[in-house]
Amino acid sequence: MGANTNKTIFSSYVRKDGLFDEVFGNDGNVKSVYKKLLDLYGSRSIENYVTLNNKAKSSFFNQGITFQVYGDKQSQEKIFPFDLFPRIIDTKEWDVIEKGAIQRSLALNHFLWDVYHDKKIVKDKVVPIELLSSSPNYLHQMMDVDPPNKIYNHISGTDIIKHADGNYYVLEDNIRCPSGVSYVICNRTALKRALFGVFNHYKTYTVTDYAENLLNLLESVKPPGVDSPVCVVITPGMFNSAYYEHSYLAKAMGVELVEGRDLFVENDFVYMKTTQGPVRVDVVYRRIDDLFIDPMEFNPDSTLGVPGLFAAYRKGNVTLANAPGTGVADDKAIYTYVPDIIKYYLDEEPILKNVHTYHCSRPDELQYVLEHIGELVIKPVDEAGGYGISIGNKLTKEEIEEVKTKVKANPRKFVAQPIMSLSVHPTYIDQNESFEQRHVDLRTFTVLGQDKQFVLKGGLTRVALKEGNLIVNSSQGGGSKDTWVLKQ
Template sequence: MAAKDHTIFSSYQRDPALFDELYDEKGEVKNIYKTLFDLYGSHSIEDYMRLNEKAKSSFFNQGITFQVYGDKDSQEKIFPFDLFPRIIDPAEWEVIEKGAIQRSRALNLFLWDIYHDKKILKQGVVPLELVSSSENYLHQMMDVDPPGGIYNHISGTDIIKHNDGKYYVLEDNIRCPSGVSYVISNRTALKRALFGVFNHYQAYTVTNYAENLLELLETVKPKGVDSPNTVVITPGMYNSAFYEHSYLAKTMGVELVEGRDLYVENDFVYMRTIKGPEKVDIIYRRIDDQFMDPLEFRSDSALGVPGLFSAYKKGNVTLANAPGTGVADDKAVYTYMPEIIKYYLDEEPILNNVHTYHCSRKEELAYVLEHIPELVVKPVDEAGGYGISIGNKLTKEEIEKVKKQIAENPRKYVAQPIMSLSVHPTYIDETNSFEQRHVDLRTFTILGKDREFVLKGGLTRVALRRGNLVVNSSQGGGSKDTWVLKH
């Protein structure tokens, strides 16, 4: 069914089998979108093409680019952005926010436990083998107390809405969740292109993220420090998320540094400046564990700071996120999230997991090998959508190849039913029209000492290729502004 009465939506084809965020089951525009639909529908396609180009130039002028790894064209591209925003009503957001906080708290308690008493492992709630075999489990973190007791200062929770209308968590990201700068840039670009639409809706701001991040990081400063000095450490300008690193440092009002800008003396960290050394107390770390200190981890790393981990163990510097959080990022650990939440918080999960098979369990391995065409197979330790196989898109030869990979290393793979992500009208340059595209939502939760903050918006990611379910920007996906409405 097509919406006939608004020019730019006139060719929009609604597939009733998919959960459309704009239209209800009868094909009527949902109340929450009616005003927006009318405002956008008043533009001609030519108007919209001009506005779209204006938004692109806004991104270009802000330097918002992203490198798609493996792309033949190695040049950085403007981050794809769609001008038609996603709206989330207050009641739905309340569930999402509470669920994201619940997961972040539970994961923090889980991390404390597995690096200290290991009660959850000793009691067999989560298998010891699962944790000890994780590549991201750092034995160096045993009995280390992170300042303020916080491991996952920043968590990114990837959430989908299925065609049953319910929200599900696809995965938790607590190593180095990226994308928050795009949330803020999306809002800026939309305001520049279509400022008038904001007068018709009361949406929460997203530009308060950096001040909250700095404030909550300062609650977990090292002991004995009154006025902490914070920096953001980046692998450098060739990293795909460098724009975000520089953006966050700038908006927090702190220095952006590389490993070579810091040094350690007597187990304290210092920054080289033109005025001489300056002590550093909190490091927001955008460098992976293995590269942060060549004396403790990879000796060939030129990105890290020699002696940094020793300073951290002595409690003289806060690292956010803490080293070793990646063990809880593991997609096999994700399968135990309902048990982890129940164990530490004595609560039922607010947000459901997607049913997940872990191939290290014999009966589940057998099921996965038999049913690959119906499943999404994911490596447990990859991020950015890499290594994912969507069963119904594979040839017979590809299915056999995936089976072989799983059988050779079952611990490395999980599988989930192919979920039908909700769809949202998205402007497609090639056709100059709106089409249905699958979307998800990454929320950003910050944990501090006795306080947490969830950014009221998050990153709606869009799979720009028709029918594609992989929304990651590193796989060529785009994004939308996300409006959480006030009560």
């Protein structure tokens, strides 16, 4: 399909009834916060936009902004799909998102401390013990371990959607190794290069201060008795799907990017090998999963971790961010209890609502799920990246039966939610050379330090590039947009 210079980029945009369009109202008029942006974008021809889009792609390619997609037989490195038309969140809406994300992170941090110590929330019958004992991410090795400043989830990623009712809902919490923040920063850089003049018309918060804030907060949770902490980022290596992010953040913070073989433990202290000799390491921002961080304590076959690292951590000689064992709090079966967790520890009402969730481990809810799979989203509790999700109204009769069989075989492994109508946003679709409605969500990034909290004022807007698709993850063919949070 050749570019048509007679058409502007929005001349063929179709707004479908029943979808919450963030840019166009039900009357078809542009919402006030987007009017200036539409004036700036809307007069461009498709040919001109194609040129700008290619320029942005080249920027990503030249910076090496890629991710790995793992198939059945091989992995493939791809440029991260990026849409030049930004998403705008006004000050009032962002205030709700920011406060809600901090509230969730603080409550889940209290929860993690409690479940690895006194288990008061279990004794008070707010959260059932079976959910902890049956979670593969609940680590007995973490019992009675005291992380510096009692912080477990130093970095949290909260996935938020805007529903057709105009309200924000949390889809899930990501507390193990939430990824995607480097794309937030690189999206902003690419957009500024391609369309610099647009930023003169809006007052937006910066996102390029994330690394500086992250480093400050990591340094604030240094082990006792350390004056000038040495921080490192540990990566599984260049074949990991998020390796670009690991290297980007290390460089942006001005700290070393290391692999397990670059560190060693002596007398329960951690050291980094350098050309000038060993250097003590105080804070490790880890991007390696729990079971691979220390072959002496967890998976003995792991070549990614550091022998003795966990012993050094248990003695308080090094900080691991995030703490091992945090995965029990982002288990999707625990997600249902987060509103109760917030009330229990903070004595507050949840600022951000949950999506109603059915536990397949409960016999009555399992029965409902099996009878209504066609109306539900079925999710494994311990997967990430959009893997293993089944959307009922997209399944054939045979596929529904397959899902039923899987769920019945291991009910604890699955939860179900109503099919939420994620808001849509105008998105440029390459193959059609036109703007079309696509579903979006938002991943916010909250960082907890000693008496400090920071939420990146932007977050990662993820886009489901396939028409009608509700799964936005990059590993499932999704892309992203720059997210502007407006100043007052």
